[in-house]
Amino acid sequence: MLVYLIRRLLLLLPVFLAVSMVVFMIIHLVPGDPIDNMVQIGASPQQRAILVARYGLDQPLLVQYGVWLRNMLGGDMGDAIVMRQPVIDLIAENLPHSLRLGGLAFLFSTIVGITTGALAAVYKDSWIDRSVMTLILLGSTLPSFWLGLLLILLFAVQLEWFPVSGARTWTALVLPVLTIGLHGVALVSRVTRAAMLDVGRRDFVLMLHAKGLSHRRIQLQHVLRHALLPVATILSLRIGWIVGGAVTIEFVFARPGLGSLLITSLAQRDYPVVQGCLLMLAMAVMLGTLLGDLVQAAMDPRIREQLR
Amino acid sequence: MTVLTRPLKVLMLAMASASATIAVTPAAAQDAVFVINAREAGSPTYNPIKGTKLNVGNNLIFDRMVVQDADQSFHGQLATSWESSADGMSWTFKLRKGVKFHDGEPFNAKVIEWWLPKYKGTENAFMTDAIDKVVIVDDHTVKLMMKNPDPSLLLNMATSFMGIPSPKSYEALGDKFGVTAAVGSGPFKLESFTIGQQTKLVRNDDYRWASALSSNQGPAKIKRLTLREIAEESTAFLELKTGGVDMLLSVPTDFMPRIEAEKSLKAVVMPGTEVFYMPINTSVAPFTDIKVREAVALAVNQKEIQMSLFGGLGAVANNFLVSSLQESKINPKFNISYNPERAKKLLDEAGWAVGSGGIRAKAGTPLTVKLWTQNGTQFKRVTEVIQAQLKAIGVNAEITVQDPASINAMYKKKTDHQLAVRAYDYTNADILDWFFSGARLGYPNVSMWNDAKAEELNAKAMKGSRTWEERVASFKVYHEYVMSQFVFAPIYQPTQSFAYSQARLKVPDTIRGIKMATQTIMDIEVK
Numbered sequence: 097m098l099v100y101l102i103r104r105l106l107l108l109l110p111v112f113l114a115v116s117m118v119v120f121m122i123i124h125l126v127p128g129d130p131i132d133n134m135v136q137i138g139a140s141p142q143q144r145a146i147l148v149a150r151y152g153l154d155q156p157l158l159v160q161y162g163v164w165l166r167n168m169l170g171g172d173m174g175d176a177i178v179m180r181q182p183v184i185d186l187i188a189e190n191l192p193h194s195l196r197l198g199g200l201a202f203l204f205s206t207i208v209g210i211t212t213g214a215l216a217a218v219y220k221d222s223w224i225d226r227s228v229m230t231l232i233l234l235g236s237t238l239p240s241f242w243l244g245l246l247l248i249l250l251f252a253v254q255l256e257w258f259p260v261s262g263a264r265t266w267t268a269l270v271l272p273v274l275t276i277g278l279h280g281v282a283l284v285s286r287v288t289r290a291a292m293l294d295v296g297r298r299d300f301v302l303m304l305h306a307k308g309l310s311h312r313r314i315q316l317q318h319v320l321r322h323a324l325l326p327v328a329t330i331l332s333l334r335i336g337w338i339v340g341g342a343v344t345i346e347f348v349f350a351r352p353g354l355g356s357l358l359i360t361s362l363a364q365r366d367y368p369v370v371q372g373c374l375l376m377l378a379m380a381v382m383l384g385t386l387l388g389d390l391v392q393a394a395m396d397p398r399i400r401e402q403l404r
Numbered sequence: 405m406t407v408l409t410r411p412l413k414v415l416m417l418a419m420a421s422a423s424a425t426i427a428v429t430p431a432a433a434q435d436a437v438f439v440i441n442a443r444e445a446g447s448p449t450y451n452p453i454k455g456t457k458l459n460v461g462n463n464l465i466f467d468r469m470v471v472q473d474a475d476q477s478f479h480g481q482l483a484t485s486w487e488s489s490a491d492g493m494s495w496t497f498k499l500r501k502g503v504k505f506h507d508g509e510p511f512n513a514k515v516i517e518w519w520l521p522k523y524k525g526t527e528n529a530f531m532t533d534a535i536d537k538v539v540i541v542d543d544h545t546v547k548l549m550m551k552n553p554d555p556s557l558l559l560n561m562a563t564s565f566m567g568i569p570s571p572k573s574y575e576a577l578g579d580k581f582g583v584t585a586a587v588g589s590g591p592f593k594l595e596s597f598t599i600g601q602q603t604k605l606v607r608n609d610d611y612r613w614a615s616a617l618s619s620n621q622g623p624a625k626i627k628r629l630t631l632r633e634i635a636e637e638s639t640a641f642l643e644l645k646t647g648g649v650d651m652l653l654s655v656p657t658d659f660m661p662r663i664e665a666e667k668s669l670k671a672v673v674m675p676g677t678e679v680f681y682m683p684i685n686t687s688v689a690p691f692t693d694i695k696v697r698e699a700v701a702l703a704v705n706q707k708e709i710q711m712s713l714f715g716g717l718g719a720v721a722n723n724f725l726v727s728s729l730q731e732s733k734i735n736p737k738f739n740i741s742y743n744p745e746r747a748k749k750l751l752d753e754a755g756w757a758v759g760s761g762g763i764r765a766k767a768g769t770p771l772t773v774k775l776w777t778q779n780g781t782q783f784k785r786v787t788e789v790i791q792a793q794l795k796a797i798g799v800n801a802e803i804t805v806q807d808p809a810s811i812n813a814m815y816k817k818k819t820d821h822q823l824a825v826r827a828y829d830y831t832n833a834d835i836l837d838w839f840f841s842g843a844r845l846g847y848p849n850v851s852m853w854n855d856a857k858a859e860e861l862n863a864k865a866m867k868g869s870r871t872w873e874e875r876v877a878s879f880k881v882y883h884e885y886v887m888s889q890f891v892f893a894p895i896y897q898p899t900q901s902f903a904y905s906q907a908r909l910k911v912p913d914t915i916r917g918i919k920m921a922t923q924t925i926m927d928i929e930v931k
Contacts, residue, residue, distance in 0.1 A: 126810060127806075127809070127810040127811075127813035127814050128807075128809030128810050128812060128813040129813065132809065132812055132813070133456070133457065133809075134456055134527055135456060135527050136456050136527060136528065136530065137828075137838055137848050139527065139530070140843065140844075141843070141844070143527070143529075147527075176448075178448050179448040179449075179583075179599055180448060180449060180579065180583055181583055181599075186599070189598070245638060245639075248639065248642055249642070252642065252646055253642055253645060253646055256646060259643075259646075259648050260639060260642045260643045260646055260648050261634060261639050261642075261643055261648065262632070262643075262648070263601075347635060347636060348636050348639060349639065350601075350632065350633070350634040350635065350636065350639055350640075352598060352600075352601045356600055356601070357599075357600065359635075360445075360446045360599065360600040363446060363807070363808070363809060364446060364448075364809070365809050
């Protein structure tokens with residue numbers, strides 16, 4: 097297992113380099129630059145040129161990339177050009193908000209998704225199943241931007257249960273968590289239901305029925321346990337999205353976080369911040385996937401056997 | 405069924421109790437929450453000397469020498485009086501006594517001597533370019549010796565970029581000034597600041613030196629003021645409606661009917677400071693031909709746009725400047741107004757004959773032009789209407805939508821664009837220099853206009869005036885010449901609107917200043 101872990105970590109290095117290059121090039125190839133956000137509109141071309149040179153933006157792109165990568169590997173994410181703060185400070189300030197929101201949404205989608213998926217499988221073709229399927233359909237198809245506004249209208253405006261936006265109290269987390277979480281609920285619920293129905297057709301389940309165990313007990317104690325492996329796979333793939341899955345939702349709910357920081361810095365073409373945020377999101381996905389693989393290996397003896 | 409019944413009951417009870425206990429907590433007495441203008445969102449600093457994008461909080465933290473009223477007249481704040489020499493080569497300012505910065509340091513002539521040279525080499529250097537040196541006359545009198553006359557000195561002094569920071573704190577904080585802390589002498593002190601999210605301000609209890617535009621000379625009536633940044637307009641409106649915030653410092657026209665329908669809310673409409681216009685790239689065909697430029701400009705039906713898109717609010721624009729500026733009062737014959745018949749006649753004269761489908765053509769080439777705009781509901785709607793209006797005279801305009809940062813960079817390629825729908829928010833005639841000077845071709849001179857006579861008139865308006873009156877007269881001449889060349893089409897002047905909760909705030913009937921800012925905020929009470 098340790099060898100497997102080391103091998104996977106080594107494999108991440110070329111992926112990291114490739115991602116860093118893509119991240120760097122994406123933002124530099126988009127029209128616009130941060131200097132436009134630093135100078136007054138009436139500034140002379142000479143004033144612009146001074147700033148362009150000060151931030152090394154007149155250097156060839158590959159040279160700029162090399163400098164940035166070297167600093168990154170040395171633990172220095174650089175200073176924001178427009179925001180004039182160390183990028184690491186900006187990320188450190190915003191990351192906890194994203195982790196809190198994404199983590200709770202992940203927890204919510206896991207618990208509710210498995211529960212509803214299991215219920216739908218246990219009571220297949222009943223009104224419960226149909227209700228869950230409707231939930232799955234809505235959760236999969238409604239754009240989160242629109243769903244967020246709908247939830248605000250219902251729970252914040254009509255019922256006045258929760259604040260519309262912001263991050264001042266814990267109650268402000270409820271609607272964004274629901275908005276992000278519902279999409280996850282749909283996915284987890286669908287996979288749980290399908291996996292349980294699949295396992296339910298296996299021979300050992302037939303044997304359990306023959307032994308006289310109740311349907312509900314077979315489903316919840318035996319079928320669900322075996323069905324959790326594909327669910328764990330899906331969940332592990334979503335771990336990385338804990339950080340990056342809330343970009344638009346942070347915008348709708350005017351919440352701090354990496355998503356809000358990314359949108360603000362993108363609008364200002366604040367290259368170091370955009371690069372830092374995108375790299376953080378990419379790394380979260382990469383590490384999340386790795387963690388997911390490890391969880392799977394821990395859960396499934398067949399995978400462990402293959403690793404030996 | 406029974407499996408669900410109990411959890412469902414528990415859930416219902418939990419939601420019911422939550423509704424009782426989690427209801428939005430109203431802000432405490434004397435505390436207020438404002439949502440800043442979306443245009444000011446994302447301001448990265450509270451450093452008036454180096455910042456190029458400042459929000460309303462800046463003027464609450466820093467006092468300026470002078471402030472403006474709604475009619476753009478000047479009133480003293482840290483300066484009690486001022487006068488310019490007859491030749492415009494010196495200005496004498498009497499300074500207010502008894503003023504202290506938030507760090508306890510006194511405000512006096514030495515502060516001005518330190519402050520003005522600080523602009524040299526910064527992004528805002530042009531504000532003080534004309535000042536040669538500061539001479540201290542006495543503790544509370546300074547004389548500014550000029551390199552050349554600058555009638556717009558007072559205008560510059562009234563902008564947010566000329567807020568005066570505490571020298572001691574400024575030097576101590578270095579590059580961190582405005583980011584980790586900001587120390588001025590204004591009615592509020594900066595407590596905390598998160599870029600793109602919010603700024604928390606606390607009242608400066610020592611403040612007693614508000615301008616004469618405020619009934620309340622200080623301290624402010626609001627004890628704690630939070631300035632929130634909510635980029636999504638629907639979210640901001642719903643926050644106001646539900647009491648999450650007390651005031652929106654800008655309200656899109658679309659939301660006005662909804663605000664007016666709410667009894668607890670009040671919307672206030674003020675004269676606008678913004679102009680929508682359509683630059684015409686004079687360097688590319690077919691707009692190298694002045695007749696085609698004039699035709700396109702005359703095809704824009706400003707009244708239709710005002711009525712159909714903005715519910716009749718605001719005003720049509722017939723020239724380049726905000727109508728409250730003296731320099732906008734040019735000879736009416738230079739104003740551009742909708743005239744489709746003349747537009748068609750001009751295109752005929754230019755050789756563009758009506759072809760199939762009503763689109764004009766010349767030598768087999770259809771009159772198809774690029775019409776660029778930036779994303780945002782208002783921009784897209786205005787652009788779509790103009791597209792239809794151009795089609796009515798036989799011009800086929802193809803729309804491209806870009807985000808603001810991208811589109812500005814694309815203008816710099818100089819010849820890729822032809823027409824564009826843009827807007828600016830500014831109340832100084834020198835915007836003409838910014839947008840039409842031959843030194844700034846591509847962007848911001850999107851019209852790509854480079855004309856010897858225009859440059860001469862521009863130079864005279866910008867640097868050749870000794871007095872305000874001379875400056876106004878010179879800018880009028882320059883403005884008229886710009887208009888005569890049809891390098892853009894004027895479109896619309898939106899109003900400024902803000903809205904507040906009547907249950908929470910008592911706002912003076914008369915709004916002082918060009919925008920809802922310090923002059924009025926000093927007088928706002930929390931109920």
